[in-house]
Amino acid sequence: MMDKIVLAGFGGQGVMFIGKVLVYAGMLDDREVCWIPSYGPEMRGGTANCSVIVSEQEINSPVIELADAGIVLNQPSFDKFRSHIKPGGVLVVNTSIVEIGSIPDTVRVIAIPASDIANELGKPALANMVCLGALLPSLSLCTMKSIEKAMNKLVGKNKPEMYELNMAAIQKGLDVAAAMK
Amino acid sequence: MEKVFGRTKGLTDVPFHYCPGCTHGIIHRLIGEVLEELDIIEDTIGVAPVGCTGFSLDFFSCDFVGAAHGRGQAVATGIKRALPDKIVFTIQGDGDIAAIGTAHAIHVAARGEKITSIMVNNALFGMTGGQMAPTTLAGQVTTTSPYGRDCAVVGTPIDLPKTIATLNGAVYVAAVSVDTPKNIMQAKKAIKKAFQVQQKGLGYALVSVLSTCPTNWGLSPVDSLKWLRENMMPVYQMGELKVAKEVEAL
Amino acid sequence: MEKVLLKGNEAIAEAAIRSGCKLFFGYPITPSTEIVEYLSKNLPKAGGLVLQGEDEIASINMCHGAAATGARVMTASSSPGYSLKQEGLSNLAANELPVVIVNINRAGPGLGGLGPSQADYFQCTKGGGHGDYRLIVLAPSKAQEMYDYTMNAFDLADKYRTPVLILADGFLGQMMEPIELKERPAVELPAKDWATNGCKGRAKRKICSYALTNEVMEGYCLQWEKKFAGIQQAEQQWEEFYADDAEYLFVGYGTCGRIAKDAVLKARAMGLKVGLIRPITLWPFPEKAFAPIKNTVKGIVCVELNAGQMIEDVKLAIECKAPVVLCNRQGGMLPSENYILDAMLKNFNIAISEGV
Ligand code: SF4
Numbered sequence: 001m002m003d004k005i006v007l008a009g010f011g012g013q014g015v016m017f018i019g020k021v022l023v024y025a026g027m028l029d030d031r032e033v034c035w036i037p038s039y040g041p042e043m044r045g046g047t048a049n050c051s052v053i054v055s056e057q058e059i060n061s062p063v064i065e066l067a068d069a070g071i072v073l074n075q076p077s078f079d080k081f082r083s084h085i086k087p088g089g090v091l092v093v094n095t096s097i098v099e100i101g102s103i104p105d106t107v108r109v110i111a112i113p114a115s116d117i118a119n120e121l122g123k124p125a126l127a128n129m130v131c132l133g134a135l136l137p138s139l140s141l142c143t144m145k146s147i148e149k150a151m152n153k154l155v156g157k158n159k160p161e162m163y164e165l166n167m168a169a170i171q172k173g174l175d176v177a178a179a180m181k
Numbered sequence: 182m183e184k185v186f187g188r189t190k191g192l193t194d195v196p197f198h199y200c201p202g203c204t205h206g207i208i209h210r211l212i213g214e215v216l217e218e219l220d221i222i223e224d225t226i227g228v229a230p231v232g233c234t235g236f237s238l239d240f241f242s243c244d245f246v247g248a249a250h251g252r253g254q255a256v257a258t259g260i261k262r263a264l265p266d267k268i269v270f271t272i273q274g275d276g277d278i279a280a281i282g283t284a285h286a287i288h289v290a291a292r293g294e295k296i297t298s299i300m301v302n303n304a305l306f307g308m309t310g311g312q313m314a315p316t317t318l319a320g321q322v323t324t325t326s327p328y329g330r331d332c333a334v335v336g337t338p339i340d341l342p343k344t345i346a347t348l349n350g351a352v353y354v355a356a357v358s359v360d361t362p363k364n365i366m367q368a369k370k371a372i373k374k375a376f377q378v379q380q381k382g383l384g385y386a387l388v389s390v391l392s393t394c395p396t397n398w399g400l401s402p403v404d405s406l407k408w409l410r411e412n413m414m415p416v417y418q419m420g421e422l423k424v425a426k427e428v429e430a431l
Numbered sequence: 432m433e434k435v436l437l438k439g440n441e442a443i444a445e446a447a448i449r450s451g452c453k454l455f456f457g458y459p460i461t462p463s464t465e466i467v468e469y470l471s472k473n474l475p476k477a478g479g480l481v482l483q484g485e486d487e488i489a490s491i492n493m494c495h496g497a498a499a500t501g502a503r504v505m506t507a508s509s510s511p512g513y514s515l516k517q518e519g520l521s522n523l524a525a526n527e528l529p530v531v532i533v534n535i536n537r538a539g540p541g542l543g544g545l546g547p548s549q550a551d552y553f554q555c556t557k558g559g560g561h562g563d564y565r566l567i568v569l570a571p572s573k574a575q576e577m578y579d580y581t582m583n584a585f586d587l588a589d590k591y592r593t594p595v596l597i598l599a600d601g602f603l604g605q606m607m608e609p610i611e612l613k614e615r616p617a618v619e620l621p622a623k624d625w626a627t628n629g630c631k632g633r634a635k636r637k638i639c640s641y642a643l644t645n646e647v648m649e650g651y652c653l654q655w656e657k658k659f660a661g662i663q664q665a666e667q668q669w670e671e672f673y674a675d676d677a678e679y680l681f682v683g684y685g686t687c688g689r690i691a692k693d694a695v696l697k698a699r700a701m702g703l704k705v706g707l708i709r710p711i712t713l714w715p716f717p718e719k720a721f722a723p724i725k726n727t728v729k730g731i732v733c734v735e736l737n738a739g740q741m742i743e744d745v746k747l748a749i750e751c752k753a754p755v756v757l758c759n760r761q762g763g764m765l766p767s768e769n770y771i772l773d774a775m776l777k778n779f780n781i782a783i784s785e786g787v
Contacts (some may be wrong), residue, residue, distance in 0.1 A: 059608075062606060063690060235641075243635060244637065245637040248522075249518055252489075252495070258489075259493035262482060285492075
């Protein structure tokens with residue numbers, strides 16, 4: 001089994017951080033993992049994306065032609081990645097700021113107003129975590145438990161309040177997405 | 182009988198293969214004497230990039246590393262950073278330090294690299310047969326300025342020590358000459374100070390020594406000394422160009 | 432053993448620290464910058480020093496000086512910066528100084544792009560600098576190998592008194608994978624009884640490679656030739672993946688090597704006898720890997736991120752006894768496993784039987 005996940009948004013929306021959480025979660029579960037940034041001078045302002053592969057087998061090719069799942073946090077990312085999801089795959093869309101245009105009907109879209117939900121939680125920067133929560137049930141190799149472990153490793157020690165906020169946002173995203181079904 | 186003039190322990194017994202009348206030999210002797218007097222022969226690593234100074238590797242009694250053209254000071258930086266307690270010096274021609282090696286010359290001084298550089302300035306590329314260097318004087322004939330250096334085309338000679346003296350990390354900069362016994366004494370004093378600066382860890386020190394190249398100047402050794410006095414000394418600022426506060430006490 | 436997540440570049444830097452590298456001289460350039468950044472943060476804690484040179488030329492010459500004292504030293508750069516180091520590399524090879532160099536290849540020529548590329552293969556394996564010398568070139572294909580090969584590079588450099596290059600691309604440099612921080616394997620290495628570190632209690636030493644007498648210079652050249660011939664015999668490294676019974680073969684290194692593994696697995700699932708040889712040392716090129724198969728293999732696809740460079744070495748290694756075709760992407764683009772498998776099926780008219 002293998003999850004290939006693309007993550008995209010504005011630089012500064014925390015796209016790389018979603019990737020890190022996923023990849024730590026995989027590693028702490030003893031999976032094979034690989035985190036691939038799209039690097040360049042686009043650190044802020046432009047679109048930023050990274051990909052994550054979590055796998056039960058050794059990861060050979062790190063090239064993702066079609067992903068199993070994706071999160072897009074802004075419009076340019078939606079426009080770019082809507083055709084990068086495999087048939088039967090899932091795309092989480094932050095509908096607070098993305099207008100869902102045409103997309104292959106083989107892709108299951110999870111439309112979630114993540115920025116609005118994040119605002120309600122009091123921290124607009126949490127939209128990324130809301131989307132992660134919405135995606136979680138669709139991943140084959142990642143559970144809430146492993147996310148908790150990863151979050152603990154990443155922010156738990158130094159910023160316990162960030163841990164709580166992030167986990168709350170993930171839970172909220174998960175709940176909202178479940179209610180939409 | 183008492184021996185009044187002997188070869189310094191700072192030099193090996195390999196005979197100089199410099200041209201007759203070339204003042205390189207004097208400069209070497211002065212450095213050798215300083216190494217001996219400061220008792221640092223065994224603690225010193227010298228660096229010589231190519232050029233007539235490139236022969237130095239065999240002449241000094243201390244360890245020596247050869248470097249590519251212009252790179253002596255970068256190599257010396259690597260040695261000093263690896264062995265901060267050792268004494269590291271470069272000996273380089275003007276056609277090296279003031280041309281292809283300029284970037285390193287500026288930056289060792291800017292960093293205050295704790296090394297000593299001896300620049301031998303004879304206003305051309307000696308070893309390769311007398312080509313124009315950035316230090317070649319206006320109107321001076323060399324094989325690549327056969328009609329004389331045309332400053333309208335290639336600019337005026339660069340007085341590198343003056344530039345180096347403007348940088349904070351350079352704490353001692355002097356320009357000396359070895360054309361008379363008196364000047365030789367002064368040159369030795371400057372060279373000694375440049376090494377003491379390093380021993381005390383005060384910063385970067387540069388001594389430029391005006392030197393003759395009878396072979397490529399096409400002059401007798403005696404006429405060369407005269408030419409140096411009459412033509413080079415007025416162009417290149419002589420004496421101690423910079424003595425930082427912390428160096429004054431030396 | 433606990434694993435940590437590191438970018439490939441950081442893995443190189445961490446391995447350098449754990450290999451006893453005490454000095455790093457470099458100049459930042461994308462996509463190798465994490466190496467100098469990681470070391471700037473962590474090497475001082477390990478008692479070492481990072482010095483940012485005024486340029487790449489200064490940096491490689493600082494390595495020259497530090498190596499001459501016997502210290503373990505490294506520099507890193509990316510293609511345009513690596514070009515600037517060539518004069519220095521030639522001098523390191525001639526003066527027989529052990530230095531580890533990293534080139535995180537980006538797309539070129541010229542200023543080029545930042546994406547993954549293998550366009551420096553010729554430059555890295557055939558010279559780059561002037562004169563008749565070779566660099567040992569190691570090509571990792573994942574973060575763990577970035578770590579392991581760096582440790583190996585320091586030992587090879589000391590063993591042979593020669594500069595050793597790690598060649599990877601921006602993709603490998605930036606990608607994050609879990610790494611086991613293995614301890615440095617115990618290796619017996621020759622004493623550095625040539626180092627210029629002050630002549631207390633011994634005769635003076637000099638490190639210098641030039642001679643103005645042709646007879647003397649020829650003597651030096653013969654010595655270097657012998658040394659490089661010895662390395663060529665002793666140090667070829669490669670990985671085989673389903674290669675022993677393969678009728679068709681991929682050859683690829685670095686990123687291409689790992690992508691090709693998935694193409695092999697796909698082909699095998701179709702019932703095709705396809706394998707891979709992944710050169711680990713690009714110089715010496717692993718000719719020995721091809722000896723057992725050169726009379727039996729029906730066709731080879733050489734996968735590269737350039738216009739076709741290693742393919743020449745592959746053809747030489749099999750003495751042109753089988754057709755070798757190129758499958759490539761350039762400019763920072765990567766091929767997928769489907770793309771390169773397709774190249775193999777099409778070029779060699781391999782029919783896929785139904786039902787497998
Ligand atoms: S060429 Fe000139 S500088 Fe060189 S040794 Fe002869 S006289 Fe001296």
